[in-house]
Amino acid sequence: MTVQHTGTAGQDLERIDGVAKVRGLAPYAYEHQVDNPLYLHPLQATISRGRIETIDTTQAQAAPGVVAVMTHLDAPRLAGTDDAELAILQSPAVGFRGQFIGAVLAETPEAARAAAALVRVEYTEEPHEAELRADRDDLYAPEQVNAGFPTDTRDGDPESAIAAAQVVVDQTYTTPFEHNNPMEPHTTVAQWVGDELVLHDSTQGVHPVRQTLAPVFGIAPEKIRVIAPNVGGGFGSKGVPHAHVVLTAMAAQRSNGRPVKYALTRQQMFFLAGYRTPTIQHVRLGADASGQLSGIIHDVIEQTSRIKEFAEQTAVPARMMYAAENRATSHRVAKLDVPVPSWMRAPGECPGMFGPEVAMDELAEACGIDPIELRVLNEPDIDPESGKPFASRHLVECLREGARRFGWADRDPQPRSRLVDGWYTGTGVASSTYPARRQTGNTARIRHDRAGRYSVQIGAVDIGTGAWTALTQIAAEALGCNAADIDLQIGDTDFPVATVAGGSTGTTSWGAAIIAAAQAFRDRHGDQPAVGAHAEGEAGENPAAQEYALHSFGAQFAEVQVHADTGEIRVSRMLGVFSAGRIINPRTARSQFLGGMTMGLGMALHENSVMDPRFGMIVNHDFAEYHIPTNADVRDMEAVWLDEVDEHAGKLGARGIGEIGIVGAAAAIANAAYHATGIRVRDLPLTADRFLA
Amino acid sequence: MKPFEFQRATDPSEAVATATADPGTRYLAGGTNLVDHLKLGITAPERLIDITRLPLDGIEELPDGGLRLGAMVRNSDLAAHPQVRSRYPVLSQALLSGASGQLRNAATTGGNLLQRTRCVYFQDVTTPCNKREPGSGCSALGGYTRYHAILGASEHCLAVNPSDMSVALAALDAHVTVLGTDGERSIPVTEFHRLPGDEPNRDTVLEHGDLITAVELPALPAGTRSAYRKVRDRASYAFALVSVAAVVDFEDDGGAGTSAGPPTFGTVRLALGGVAHKPWRATVAEEALRGAPATEENIRQALEAELAQAVPLHDNAFKIPMARNTATAVLRELATGSGTGTPTPENREQP
Ligand SMILES: Cc1cc2nc3c(=O)[nH]c(=O)nc-3n(C[C@H](O)[C@H](O)[C@H](O)COP(=O)(O)OP(=O)(O)OC[C@H]3O[C@@H](n4cnc5c(N)ncnc54)[C@H](O)[C@@H]3O)c2cc1C
Numbered sequence A: 001m002t003v004q005h006t007g008t009a010g011q012d013l014e015r016i017d018g019v020a021k022v023r024g025l026a027p028y029a030y031e032h033q034v035d036n037p038l039y040l041h042p043l044q045a046t047i048s049r050g051r052i053e054t055i056d057t058t059q060a061q062a063a064p065g066v067v068a069v070m071t072h073l074d075a076p077r078l079a080g081t082d083d084a085e086l087a088i089l090q091s092p093a094v095g096f097r098g099q100f101i102g103a104v105l106a107e108t109p110e111a112a113r114a115a116a117a118l119v120r121v122e123y124t125e126e127p128h129e130a131e132l133r134a135d136r137d138d139l140y141a142p143e144q145v146n147a148g149f150p151t152d153t154r155d156g157d158p159e160s161a162i163a164a165a166q167v168v169v170d171q172t173y174t175t176p177f178e179h180n181n182p183m184e185p186h187t188t189v190a191q192w193v194g195d196e197l198v199l200h201d202s203t204q205g206v207h208p209v210r211q212t213l214a215p216v217f218g219i220a221p222e223k224i225r226v227i228a229p230n231v232g233g234g235f236g237s238k239g240v241p242h243a244h245v246v247l248t249a250m251a252a253q254r255s256n257g258r259p260v261k262y263a264l265t266r267q268q269m270f271f272l273a274g275y276r277t278p279t280i281q282h283v284r285l286g287a288d289a290s291g292q293l294s295g296i297i298h299d300v301i302e303q304t305s306r307i308k309e310f311a312e313q314t315a316v317p318a319r320m321m322y323a324a325e326n327r328a329t330s331h332r333v334a335k336l337d338v339p340v341p342s343w344m345r346a347p348g349e350c351p352g353m354f355g356p357e358v359a360m361d362e363l364a365e366a367c368g369i370d371p372i373e374l375r376v377l378n379e380p381d382i383d384p385e386s387g388k389p390f391a392s393r394h395l396v397e398c399l400r401e402g403a404r405r406f407g408w409a410d411r412d413p414q415p416r417s418r419l420v421d422g423w424y425t426g427t428g429v430a431s432s433t434y435p436a437r438r439q440t441g442n443t444a445r446i447r448h449d450r451a452g453r454y455s456v457q458i459g460a461v462d463i464g465t466g467a468w469t470a471l472t473q474i475a476a477e478a479l480g481c482n483a484a485d486i487d488l489q490i491g492d493t494d495f496p497v498a499t500v501a502g503g504s505t506g507t508t509s510w511g512a513a514i515i516a517a518a519q520a521f522r523d524r525h526g527d528q529p530a531v532g533a534h535a536e537g538e539a540g541e542n543p544a545a546q547e548y549a550l551h552s553f554g555a556q557f558a559e560v561q562v563h564a565d566t567g568e569i570r571v572s573r574m575l576g577v578f579s580a581g582r583i584i585n586p587r588t589a590r591s592q593f594l595g596g597m598t599m600g601l602g603m604a605l606h607e608n609s610v611m612d613p614r615f616g617m618i619v620n621h622d623f624a625e626y627h628i629p630t631n632a633d634v635r636d637m638e639a640v641w642l643d644e645v646d647e648h649a650g651k652l653g654a655r656g657i658g659e660i661g662i663v664g665a666a667a668a669i670a671n672a673a674y675h676a677t678g679i680r681v682r683d684l685p686l687t688a689d690r691f692l693a
Numbered sequence B: 001m002k003p004f005e006f007q008r009a010t011d012p013s014e015a016v017a018t019a020t021a022d023p024g025t026r027y028l029a030g031g032t033n034l035v036d037h038l039k040l041g042i043t044a045p046e047r048l049i050d051i052t053r054l055p056l057d058g059i060e061e062l063p064d065g066g067l068r069l070g071a072m073v074r075n076s077d078l079a080a081h082p083q084v085r086s087r088y089p090v091l092s093q094a095l096l097s098g099a100s101g102q103l104r105n106a107a108t109t110g111g112n113l114l115q116r117t118r119c120v121y122f123q124d125v126t127t128p129c130n131k132r133e134p135g136s137g138c139s140a141l142g143g144y145t146r147y148h149a150i151l152g153a154s155e156h157c158l159a160v161n162p163s164d165m166s167v168a169l170a171a172l173d174a175h176v177t178v179l180g181t182d183g184e185r186s187i188p189v190t191e192f193h194r195l196p197g198d199e200p201n202r203d204t205v206l207e208h209g210d211l212i213t214a215v216e217l218p219a220l221p222a223g224t225r226s227a228y229r230k231v232r233d234r235a236s237y238a239f240a241l242v243s244v245a246a247v248v249d250f251e252d253d254g255g256a257g258t259s260a261g262p263p264t265f266g267t268v269r270l271a272l273g274g275v276a277h278k279p280w281r282a283t284v285a286e287e288a289l290r291g292a293p294a295t296e297e298n299i300r301q302a303l304e305a306e307l308a309q310a311v312p313l314h315d316n317a318f319k320i321p322m323a324r325n326t327a328t329a330v331l332r333e334l335a336t337g338s339g340t341g342t343p344t345p346e347n348r349e350q351p
């Protein structure tokens, strides 16, 4: 007889942190009570390249409430300066506008801010470059791109195949500078207790912060404790510690042991918290008249900061998405005097599925076939990139299920053929994909606290995704008890080592460690463990990854309306159908998918960090000017998934869902906008002016 | 933020006397614009006088049939007022298209009239800006100008006035009542905001210390129709790319939508937002349409004539067709009686 436990994996469990959050009782980094804190306000460079000649802090030092002003002249020396983003205040050099050049510490945030305005800085300016253009002569091929992928790939002779093809699409697509903009700003509260550094940090990984900062400060990782029980979103921008963590910890070395608090302003987040590079994507597709692809070329131009390389893996999805005998992909990068780019939800896949998925729509039209049929026609038997079989590839099912639910069969392919109440209305589709990786280096600890109750510890972080809930459910299933019997403990380096909440790997990688720990616990202590019994478990690599290509897939559908007079564009309907392996909690999963799709909607219609190259500065650096979707922009949006367990994705059977929701969404919307209006816009975002007649 | 003295006004004349005597004093109303500016360092007053407790928060009917709106009436309350909704829908719609519910609950009539431009350079003290710092230069020249002016700009400033409410007030020929040290005076809204010229630091004709006490709406002839339509980069909570306020009546007394064809315009009052340093009364178009049949062709031509004087900038040439099309749509809808000029479902926010 199997006992049915409540709240185990797969069940629709309410967020266990939900009530506390709604009531405002769940502390975020800034809200942790610390004794007698000081407040930090940074000094930021107002040039894009050059050096500080003089920095006059006299007035600021004398301002009311000010305790200290720190600049490169007197800041603590860092032990490790290899990471130029983190090596702040070590020299007078300025690498980008907005870079930290100092900090004021004061009794109140207002006093710190007021005093910061009193510091006078003189610079020697050097000419700077802040504009990404395809015709730059200094583009280079990085050694590899993010996540360790090769910069370029080549199979066969795609140029000749495309030259000989019956139907060719040869177009350039662009995506703009975008900023992650989680609701909770990047925040650090730092205190040195003896030789130990304690950080309350808004981060996607407490252990990664510790591991990154230890060499910077030249101390053992164990001397750094990082605490983050609740985090208000990150979208990749809190995946690695940025310079503000170093700045705050440095300032805390000058505070006589007092804790130092710093929350970035929204404006500062546009300089100092990472962002997505703009991309210029040249896509070439060659096919026969039926739409069968013979050649795919995806050449990407993007940027990094001159002081630190981050090369997004934008062309990577084109390597595995569709079958074609001949294929080439490349990344070329410009080093500019701009802030340091970083991860932003689905780095690589998100921008990299825009150009090609719009190109597929263009190819379908050129061949006169349905865009879903075109994709079905070009399904590969095995992973074109690795040559391995796919562990599970249900793209076609997603497309078919989506078509059925969305009413695709009734679609008249003719563009600009439906005018509804003054709005041109059309529909579009695009594929989605995201790799399923498992991170190694996760350990969980389980202890039998009292009769039937278990504490489960792992230094993971819930960045708003639902990890508190999902990991509790996984632990309950693995231990064979109710979710209510699990006391999950996460968000602290006092708990065993865990990897970053990123790359859609959190639930699967941490979950694998919890399952391993539960197994070890039962092996050692059986079903009637003594109180105090405990065990640890560590998750290794997923052995199936040697044999199989592991990816999730999805189909994005959008209905778009464009106003015939004003050009205004709205997404009236969106449907995502995903194949992501086992779903641990339908409630939190749905909100991950919808969140991703909403962010994709924002990418399609709104998000655009405007770089003024004269200043080397993003000028629309607040929420009034940098647009993300409002409630009124998100109308009928639905996410569903195939009922599936991926037997090759480890014992959990899940592949991770944090990112796939954004991938392909912008392309589906752009394709729908074309169908609505007959106007093909290849540059994001799709704003009203593009559709005005 | 620089420390400042805070004081609460109980009497309008006293507040005016105090403020006029001290150039470092500013009035604080809803604070939704001013407090941002304090934080950003755009302005650093020595003293703030909170004027929200002044008895200026009433809406009264005037003997001539108009309406007097107290300067302290909150934007939400004004938009929801039954008289405003039924007689001046253009104003109610304009208010509801602005900002967000929370901001409208705080924002006041007086403060809305005086909100400053959202030019991104004005709002960033690390860049030159003639409006913020006279003589420092205009960063928008050669910079990001999607939200900037196509009409009435000068080489010193290209900024636009961001208020929705003011556009409706301009089309309504409303008057601003101002209390100065010499007593009260009345200024037409159309003359209240300035074009930048060589003094872009001055948004309006007010002198330091002047207190807005009310806005007066004139009575409208029977059969008048009005509407506000705002075009923006997202469905809600964004400043206008272009907006249109129209107040029209018809010679054939509202024969709109009859089979006899389009009605004939009587008076047309048309104001454009998002295009200039002040709400732009489209007088050329108004003149052309007065007494003209409300055909698509006539309306379009009138707007083409109005916009012939437009000078587009690097990023905003689209505003010319956008303003033309939007105004045409609004006038067409008012003439045919179809819709309220706000055809987007999400525009019809209920107060
Ligand atoms: C994120 C955001 C989005 C917004 N979106 C929109 C939008 O889409 N459309 C729109 O129209 N507006 C928008 N606004 C602006 C908003 O409407 C204004 O901030 C608001 O109307 C200002 O009113 P207030 O009472 O808060 O003014 P305050 O901020 O208190 O004052 C503004 C100025 O007016 C002066 N002042 C106030 N009252 C008087 C008076 N009676 N006499 C003399 N001087 C006075 C103050 O000294 C100050 O200089 C937005 C604002 C924000 C923050």
Ligand code: SF4
Binding pocket: B117, B119, B120, B121, B122, B128, B129, B130, B131, B132, B137, B138, B139, B140, B141, B156, B157, B158, B159, B200
């Ligand atoms: S347009 Fe006006 S407000 Fe903007 S930078 Fe130029 S002077 Fe300043």
